[in-house]
Amino acid sequence: MSETVFSTQWFDVCFDEGYYKIVSSDGVAILAITEDKEVVLVKQFRPAISVYTLEVPAGALGNKDSDTTCIDELYEETGYQCDNIQFLGAGYVAANRLTSRCYYYYAPGVYRDPHWQAKEDIEVVLVPVAGFREFVLNGELTQPVSLALMYLATIRGLL
Numbered sequence: 001m002s003e004t005v006f007s008t009q010w011f012d013v014c015f016d017e018g019y020y021k022i023v024s025s026d027g028v029a030i031l032a033i034t035e036d037k038e039v040v041l042v043k044q045f046r047p048a049i050s051v052y053t054l055e056v057p058a059g060a061l062g063n064k065d066s067d068t069t070c071i072d073e074l075y076e077e078t079g080y081q082c083d084n085i086q087f088l089g090a091g092y093v094a095a096n097r098l099t100s101r102c103y104y105y106y107a108p109g110v111y112r113d114p115h116w117q118a119k120e121d122i123e124v125v126l127v128p129v130a131g132f133r134e135f136v137l138n139g140e141l142t143q144p145v146s147l148a149l150m151y152l153a154t155i156r157g158l159l
Contacts, residue, residue: 024100027093028070029058029149031158032080032107038126040110041141042077045121054125056146058102066103074107078124079116082107088152093145104149106158129159 002016004023011024032040041054057080059073067085074080088104127135135141136150153159 020097022098024098025060025062026066026101026103027058027060027145028066028073028103028105029056029145030070030074030085030105030107031056031088031149031153032074032078032082032110033129034080034126035109035111037129039129039132040074040078040080041125041127041146043123043125053143054141054146055143056149058145061103066105070103070105070107074110075113075116077120077122079113079118080107080110080124081113082110084108086158088149088156091148102145102148104152106153106156108158132159 002014004012004014005020006013011022014021014023034040040057042057043052043054045051046053057074057077059069059077061069064072067087070085071082074082084107086106086108088106090101090103092098093100093102136147141147141150150159
């Protein structure tokens with residue numbers, strides 16, 4: 001029987017059969033490619049590690065399905081819209097302690113809404129697809145969820 005030992009608005013820490021686990025909502029991560037063949041990334045401050053990171057747009061599911069969350073998070077964080085998304089797969093974020101899964105999506109041909117107003121402290125960074133491999137190899141993109149998504153897209157022949 002799982003017992004909640006600590007709770008926040010973002011996650012719960014539970015004790016279950018001799019170990020602790022962090023229970024949080026599932027999420028999505030989006031590999032968005034602009035019409036000009038640029039990868040859409042977000043730069044944001046991550047308080048847990050006290051640094052700014054570059055990542056793919058992502059977010060928690062909440063009470064929506066993953067397709068809807070994907071489209072909403074892309075727009076909310078970047079102002080980019082898409083006419084089509086492709087589900088690439090799903091995986092656990094860190095199965096050693098976290099219960100959450102991430103649903104990975106590909107969104108080609110995204111375009112920016114000229115009237116979009118940023119609501120979060122997030123900077124949009126565009127990286128040409130042609131130079132993206134070097135960008136990753138230089139350590140500019142280090143978040144495992146982002147790297148997993150890039151790998152899925154690469155082995156499916158999308159990058």
